[in-house]
Amino acid sequence: MNEEIKLSKDLLGPGLGLIAAAGYINNEGGQAIADAATQLMDEGAKTLLIDLDGTRIINSIGVSILLEILERTLDEKGKLAFCNLTPTISKTFEIMGLVQYAEVYPDRDAALAALGGDATT
Amino acid sequence: MEVVLHLPVVPNVELVAAKAVETLGGALGMDQSRVEAASVAVVEACLNAMEHGGGPVVVRLRSATEAERACLAVEVEDHGQGFDPERAPRNRSSRILGRSTKRGWGLTLIRELMDEVHIQSAPGKTLVYMRKYVENAP
Numbered sequence: 031m032n033e034e035i036k037l038s039k040d041l042l043g044p045g046l047g048l049i050a051a052a053g054y055i056n057n058e059g060g061q062a063i064a065d066a067a068t069q070l071m072d073e074g075a076k077t078l079l080i081d082l083d084g085t086r087i088i089n090s091i092g093v094s095i096l097l098e099i100l101e102r103t104l105d106e107k108g109k110l111a112f113c114n115l116t117p118t119i120s121k122t123f124e125i126m127g128l129v130q131y132a133e134v135y136p137d138r139d140a141a142l143a144a145l146g147g148d149a150t151t
Numbered sequence: 152m153e154v155v156l157h158l159p160v161v162p163n164v165e166l167v168a169a170k171a172v173e174t175l176g177g178a179l180g181m182d183q184s185r186v187e188a189a190s191v192a193v194v195e196a197c198l199n200a201m202e203h204g205g206g207p208v209v210v211r212l213r214s215a216t217e218a219e220r221a222c223l224a225v226e227v228e229d230h231g232q233g234f235d236p237e238r239a240p241r242n243r244s245s246r247i248l249g250r251s252t253k254r255g256w257g258l259t260l261i262r263e264l265m266d267e268v269h270i271q272s273a274p275g276k277t278l279v280y281m282r283k284y285v286e287n288a289p
Binding site: 033054056086087088089090091093094116117118121122125126 | 163169198259
């Protein structure tokens with residue numbers, strides 16, 4: 031169980047940003063994702079895809095920060111999407127209401143095919 | 152099998168309890184998704200205990216059998232002011248956007264992710280009892 035979050039971010043194409051996060055999504059992990067989201071949005075991304083491959087455990091504080099990212103993307107008339115969720119993370123997002131407003135895809139390829147990005151990037 | 156943890160209030164110590172859930176749940180034959188659900192619930196219980204208990208948290212984990220079904224039983228104990236579980240807020244996902252605070256989901260998650268939850272609370276001692284069965288109900 032790795033507590034330190036590993037993060038990468040890329041602007042994949044016009045308006046589409048990718049954040050890959052693996053590790054514990056707590057207040058620090060959530061904030062690291064939020065900072066990456068802010069940078070990508072400043073660079074023009076309106077749609078954000080957050081790939082949680084490698085993330086097995088989260089807490090409600092971390093998810094509450096993801097909800098703030100969701101609000102920001104909706105305020106900007108953008109979109110937030112997730113992929114590679116474990117069943118428990120998916121259920122947690124459902125309980126906390128995230129999946130009502132965000133899109134969820136089984137893996138990165140499926141997400142990028144739907145969102146118009148390039149999976150090889 | 153029993154594990155008792157005395158957790159000091161330090162960053163990320165709740166992951167020690169999550170690791171114990173993973174180890175005991177795995178030894179009981181619980182599948183990965185049930186172990187992870189129990190881990191998140193125990194993490195939330197520890198965070199609540201540390202936030203509201205104001206001091207060290209005791210976590211007891213043991214294998215148990217209830218109505219001939221094997222389960223992982225977890226108790227999280229703190230020594231804070233206590234609260235009335237019946238009056239604790241029950242969050243609803245339909246009211247999530249636009250709220251100034253998005254906190255307060257701990258108890259809701261615990262109740263949804265565990266199979267059984269019981270809370271005893273009084274000034275000076277709060278106990279959150281949780282059970283996760285090894286297998287889904289038949």
